[in-house]
Amino acid sequence: MVKKIRFLIVGIVMLLVIVLLIRKPHESETESLLAYVKKIMVEGQEIKTKQYNEIKTYLQSSEENSQHDFLAGVTAYAQGDYGTAAKEFMSAAERIQEQDDDFIKIYTYVLLNESLQYDERKTEDFAENSQKALNYMAQSKEYRNNVDLCWRIASIFLENQENNKQGARLLEEYVTNVKGLKAESKVRLYGNIGQLYSIDGDYSVALQYCWRGLELLESSPLIPNRSKYMSKFLAVLGDNAYGLEQYQTAIEYYEQSLEIFQKREDDDLLADASLALVNEGAAYLELGQHKKVLSVLDELEELIPKIPESQKDDIQILWGNLRAQLYMNEGNLEQAEYELEAAKELLNTDDVEYSLNKDVYLDYSYARLYKEQGKFDEALELYRQIVTRSADAGLGLEKNAYSDMADIYMQENNMNAYIETREQYVEVIELKNQQLGTDYMEYSEKVHQYYSLTEQHQIRKIIIAVISVIGIMILADIVFWLIKWRKKSYTDPMSKLHNREYLTRYMRKNKKKLAGKPLTLLMIDIDYFKQYNDYYGHVQGDNGIKALAEILAESVRKKDLVIRYGGEEMLVILQETTADCAKDMAERVRKNLADKHISHEKSKVSDRLTVSMGIYTVYYNGEDIFELIEKADELLYQAKRKGRDCYVCA
DSSP states (O other): HHHHHHHHHHHHHHHHHHHHHHHHHHHHHHHHHHHHHHHHHHHTTTOOHHHHHHHHHHHHHOOHHHHHHHHHHHHHHTTTHHHHHHHHHHHHHHHTTTOOOOOHHHHHHHHHHHHHHHHOOTTTHHHHHHHHHHHHHHTTTTTTHHHHHHHHHHHHGGOOOOGGHHHHHHHHHHHOOOOOHHHHHHHHHHHHHHHHHHHOOHHHHHHHHHHHHHHHHHTTTTTTHHHHHHHHHHHHHHHHHHHHHHHHHHHHHHHHHHHHHHHOOOOGGHHHHHHHHHHHHHHHHHOOOHHHHHHHHHHHHHHHGGGHHHHHHHHHHHHHHHHHHHHHTOOOOHHHHHHHHHHHHHHHHHHOOSSSHHHHHHHHHHHHHHHHOOOHHHHHHHHHHHHHHHHHHHOOOOHHHHHHHHHHHHHHHHHHHHHHHHHHHHHHHHHHHHHHHHHHHHHHHHHHHHHHHOOHHHHHHHHHHHHHHHHHHHHHHHHHHHHHHHHTTOOHHHHHHHOHHHHHHHHHHHHHHHTEEEEEEEEETTTTTTHHHHHHHHHHHHHHHHHHHHHHHHHSSSTTEEEEEETTTTEEEEEOOOHHHHHHHHHHHHHHHHHHHHTTOOOSSSSSSOEEEEEEEEOOSOOHHHHHHHHHHHHHHHHHTTTTEEEEEO
């Protein structure tokens, strides 16, 4: 009996040994393959032929579980078979067990989303899949602080413009709720969230996260790569200031960011520094400082050869686009077209997306070029596309597109289309101003908090807080009263036009916007007005001025300016308007005034009230506005010497 028991025990032991010998290599093989896949995923490498064959062999013999389906999905994904990959990852997701490796749990959902995206399937499950991946990351000590992976998960929503902010919201929840995050991880996540909101045009929220990141950096001097993160945050602040149309402030932030880069000489910052330079150049362009733009372009030319290949093409495209914009502003259309063609060629071969929406910006430059070349049909078609694409991506190009389209319609004498487009332009402006008003108040408040500025700024911050408590209705009333009071102080009471005192404010407000663009001034004077006043009386004289003021106000665009310059003399400033367009306007003014049938028996040129005009057009480069007015005034007197009831241009 004892002997039989002994044989039985030996037999069981041998059986267990055989089972273990059979199973252990298989388990070891699985672990080895998973370790290999993990390595290539982290390093961004491709599966080599040898390992691919090993995985294929393993899949043929292994049981179907989460590991099997995950590896099957990885091989299909690596081969570009995203449809099959999605099916395998879905199957893996259904079979995931609590004891599975964190790598499998997380990457199953990461790669599932990417497979669905590449396969151009419906993306309604993106949020759920991303949330599951982030939940598994939160539970994992190994992956909890992997910010690059967080960004990979969140940035997929940038391709899904129906819900741009979803990625930012997921990261907000992650950084708020996950325990065990390092200070460095929080800093980077704040930066990512700020970047996502900035891309979406939600500058006030973007700024909040930028300041959080900067405050954490200042309070945590031991954070690794602290200056590197400071550089990135300052660049994002520059982007936000640019979006708020605070171009000089944007330049200051870009300069601070670039100063850190220059001190560190960090190759990891090369692409970021180059992008900051591109944006700085764009800000200088908005300000009409062309020499500064050239300087930026020269710096970029030196940096581009040093940029990693995966990012170089994007920077070159943006560099070429900026050069083209500068050439167009200077009237060199041939060179502008050359730069755009070179950038387009690079875009067609660019496989890596480092800078988002560069194709839209390039198309906008093309539309501008077509407009300047007189190819109005091509320009209008492209502008219409840009309006839609810009609105979807939150790029803010709609305003400029509508403005350019309106100018085309004006040149084509298509008044119905002009009026419709101007209305669309006004709607965009009103919406933009509303957004800028809100965002800039929050922006200013944050700036004041961060830098602890002067007592005056502190008082302003308190006032903002008090006004906020009072309520939106009272604030609206106050704003309305202030606007009305200011308007009154700058308004001529008789003609209801702006007065001469308003001119300085107008130029201070618009000087940067006017720079590098055609500007036309019209000096207008009622012919033989003294005789008119003496004969008909001052009351009728005032009525004549009112009639002319009404005609002028109806003849200009909202962005243009009409001023009662003195007595019967009027000044009109037309933005971005050529001499030919100004002539058309002058003819309309003469016709409309004639249609009023205002008698002037003492005139030597007509039996009706007439005007003489001097029209002066210049590409504005910051000249003293009063010097330009003098030149327009000289042309006015030439018109008078010519016989009156006419205009003289130069």
